[in-house]
Amino acid sequence: MVRSLSQWTKTLSFPARISPNKSSKESVNIHQVSPTISPTLSSTSLAKNNEINAVMNNNNNHASLSEVNQIYSDPESEKAIMSSVVYCIHHKEGCKWSDELRKLKGHLNTCKHDAIPCTSKCGAQIPRVLMEDHLKYTCPQRRTRCEFCNKEFTGHSLENHLGNCGHEPLYCENKCGVKVARRHLSHHKATDCVKRLIGCRYCGGEFVADTLPAHHAKCGRVPVHCPKCDISIIAREELETHLKDECTVSVHSCSFKEAGCRFKGPRFALEKHLDESSQQHLSLMCGVVSKQQHQIASLKSALSRLSLNYSGTLIWKISDFAAKMAEAKSKEGMELVSPPFYTSQYGYKLQASLFPNGNGAGEDTHISVYIKILPGEYDALLRWPFAHSVSFTLFDQSTCPEKACNIVESFIPDPTWKNFQRPSREPDSLGFGFPKFVSHEMLKKRHFMKDDTMFIRVKVDPSKIVAV
Numbered sequence: 001m002v003r004s005l006s007q008w009t010k011t012l013s014f015p016a017r018i019s020p021n022k023s024s025k026e027s028v029n030i031h032q033v034s035p036t037i038s039p040t041l042s043s044t045s046l047a048k049n050n051e052i053n054a055v056m057n058n059n060n061n062h063a064s065l066s067e068v069n070q071i072y073s074d075p076e077s078e079k080a081i082m083s084s085v086v087y088c089i090h091h092k093e094g095c096k097w098s099d100e101l102r103k104l105k106g107h108l109n110t111c112k113h114d115a116i117p118c119t120s121k122c123g124a125q126i127p128r129v130l131m132e133d134h135l136k137y138t139c140p141q142r143r144t145r146c147e148f149c150n151k152e153f154t155g156h157s158l159e160n161h162l163g164n165c166g167h168e169p170l171y172c173e174n175k176c177g178v179k180v181a182r183r184h185l186s187h188h189k190a191t192d193c194v195k196r197l198i199g200c201r202y203c204g205g206e207f208v209a210d211t212l213p214a215h216h217a218k219c220g221r222v223p224v225h226c227p228k229c230d231i232s233i234i235a236r237e238e239l240e241t242h243l244k245d246e247c248t249v250s251v252h253s254c255s256f257k258e259a260g261c262r263f264k265g266p267r268f269a270l271e272k273h274l275d276e277s278s279q280q281h282l283s284l285m286c287g288v289v290s291k292q293q294h295q296i297a298s299l300k301s302a303l304s305r306l307s308l309n310y311s312g313t314l315i316w317k318i319s320d321f322a323a324k325m326a327e328a329k330s331k332e333g334m335e336l337v338s339p340p341f342y343t344s345q346y347g348y349k350l351q352a353s354l355f356p357n358g359n360g361a362g363e364d365t366h367i368s369v370y371i372k373i374l375p376g377e378y379d380a381l382l383r384w385p386f387a388h389s390v391s392f393t394l395f396d397q398s399t400c401p402e403k404a405c406n407i408v409e410s411f412i413p414d415p416t417w418k419n420f421q422r423p424s425r426e427p428d429s430l431g432f433g434f435p436k437f438v439s440h441e442m443l444k445k446r447h448f449m450k451d452d453t454m455f456i457r458v459k460v461d462p463s464k465i466v467a468v
Contacts, residue, residue, distance in 0.1 A: 090114060093127070202235075259284035309341035312460040316352060319453045328357035335359075340374055343460045348386060349376030352458045353431060362435035367443070369409075371458060372431025373423050385420040386413055389461040394438055397450040405446060409434050 082102040088095040089104075090113035097107050108114050115125040118134065122141040126134045145152050148167040162168070166183030173185075174195035180188045189196055194210040202221035216222055220237030227243075228250040234242050243250050252270050254263040254277075261284060263273050274281075316338045318324070328334040338352040351374050359368040369392050376382075391410035398404040411432070413420040419432050438448070448454055 370433030
């Protein structure tokens with residue numbers, strides 16, 4: 001490459017021959033001082049050099065060296081300038097060349113950092129040191145082959161081709177993990193991809209391809225054969241209904257199976273059996289009803305035992321006493337009986353009774369209370385006669401407990417009296433107690449009645465329970 005003086009002197013860097021403290025007009029574009037060459041320039045030569053630089057630095061002036069020589073033809077100044085030691089204009093890029101100014105032009109023709117036109121004529125100015133990489137990788141006019149289809153392209157056309165090459169392998173967009181050539185990608189996604197969506201041909205739902213076999217294994221609309229008649233093809237979800245209501249070969253048990261009928265047969269035989277065996281079925285159902293009645297009675301007995309009182313103390317609540325008193329006055333001998341209770345879990349079974357209008361000596365004037373012994377489950381293990389003290393207490397329901405005045409009566413059984421012997425299955429209807437427990441007049445004086453209700457406690461002294 002041939003350069004004019006105006007081109008390669010614009011960025012000259014001279015080794016120092018004049019002190020850097022000199023003014024710019026005296027430096028003549030000298031940036032550094034050479035330790036080896038120190039020519040002395042006359043003031044006339046310096047002025048001439050300044051004028052040359054002014055001409056060179058003008059953007060519109062491309063004067064050649066011969067033109068400068070015509071203007072300033074002083075051989076001595078020219079010789080001094082051309083003998084000055086300078087660095088290569090590319091020393092900042094890494095070129096270490098430095099020599100006389102007259103040799104710079106020849107050096108630039110071989111300097112590897114100097115830019116020259118691309119040899120492939122793409123129009124770019126490329127440093128020699130980068131030319132090989134440019135021609136190989138970045139030059140638009142380079143010739144190269146596509147690594148996927150092996151076709152040859154220019155650099156510019158290769159850039160457009162790379163995004164459209166049909167042989168370029170790409171990952172499937174469904175994330176199945178498979179790489180497929182671009183030209184086969186659409187076919188892969190439509191027919192081969194295990195992650196593509198496929199509609200179930202039975203139920204119409206959409207499923208990922210690799211999950212479709214698992215869906216078919218439980219899909220309710222998949223057709224199956226009836227295991228009995230083996231001629232019907234029905235949906236899996238309808239098989240149970242078919243076997244129960246439609247299949248003519250399926251064996252069915254009689255609907256009275258729970259009642260004891262052991263018939264089994266196909267549907268047509270079952271219908272005939274039901275028509276002909278109505279009397280048999282009726283007898284079976286009567287037996288079931290009888291059995292259920294016994295079970296109900298047994299359950300009621302067990303429930304009543306669970307609700308029994310085994311503490312030896314009974315709190316007896318008598319409601320609607322006014323109505324019961326009126327009934328007792330109009331009906332002679334009317335008796336109220338309490339729930340039965342036990343002196344202990346395996347003790348005596350007792351029951352209290354009350355005559356609202358009195359009994360015996362207390363008739364029409366008093367309330368009479370009695371205790372009687374009922375036949376118990378453990379009477380055979382108990383000691384007889386019954387010998388525990390019994391007390392009756394009528395509670396005063398005063399709002400002030402400190403002022404309450406309860407009525408209490410108690411007795412110790414006479415062992416010689418027959419009512420305290422072991423009871424028979426038909427116990428004495430009266431028992432033992434107090435005919436004049438509390439007078440009708442006394443009931444009105446205190447708060448023995450409240451909300452038409454009275455409370456009576458019957459207590460057996462636990463200290464005298466006889467253990468067996």
